Amino acid sequence: MSKKTDFLVGLFVLLGIVAAIFMMLQAGNLKTFSIGQTYHVNAKFENIGALKVRSPVKSNGVVVGRVVSISFDNKEFKALVGMDIEEGYVFPEDSSASIMTSGLLGEQYVGLTPGAEEKNLADNSEIIYTQSAVVLEELISKFLFSKAESEGSAGSGASGQGQSQNAPPLTPPSSAPAPVQ
Secondary structure (H helix, E strand, C coil), X not given: CHHHHHHHHHHHHHHHHHHHHHHHHHHCCCCCCCCCCEEEEEEEECXXXXXXXXXXXXXXXXXXXXXXXXXXXXXXXXXXEEEEEECCCCCECCCEEEEEECCXXXXXXXXXXXXXXXXXXXXXXXXXXXECCCCHHHHHHHHHHHHHHHHHHHCCCCCCCCCCCCXXXXXXXXXXXXXXX
16 A cells, blocks of 8 residues: 555656646747757847747748847847747748737747748848837827827817817706706
8 A cells, every 4th residue: 555655646746847847848938949950040120029039930830940149239229139940941031030929918939931032041141121029018109199199189170169079068067957958
């Protein structure tokens, strides 16, 4: 009976260790290990959002590489993103790179869109065509600003009193008698 209990406790501990390792790999974004040959590619972006080192590089949903470095270019004032692409995946020189987001608020990754050039990207080449990350806060502030601006311009119309046509009508105070209809 004691050996059976010891075996079950040992099995439970072993499963706990395996589960902990799995969770660490998921949290560290190391779902795929690449031990094959890679080639290095750089791209410059205006805004990389929350992109991190070890973020995936995907093309059409397939992980083709990883982000290996993120730095700042002091001459052009842009973010410089270094990526290692697996040698099995080749992309034309005029390919474009975009910072994408998985889902609405998911992780960010670099999306590669192949171009049409005959010559392919080589080791230490640069992707010229880039699209920066869409930052949700910027979109919301632009929307709110444009909404406030459009309502402000509607209020300076021909009414002469500065009241917007979309504003609700003025109501008398609660102490005043209600008008008879």
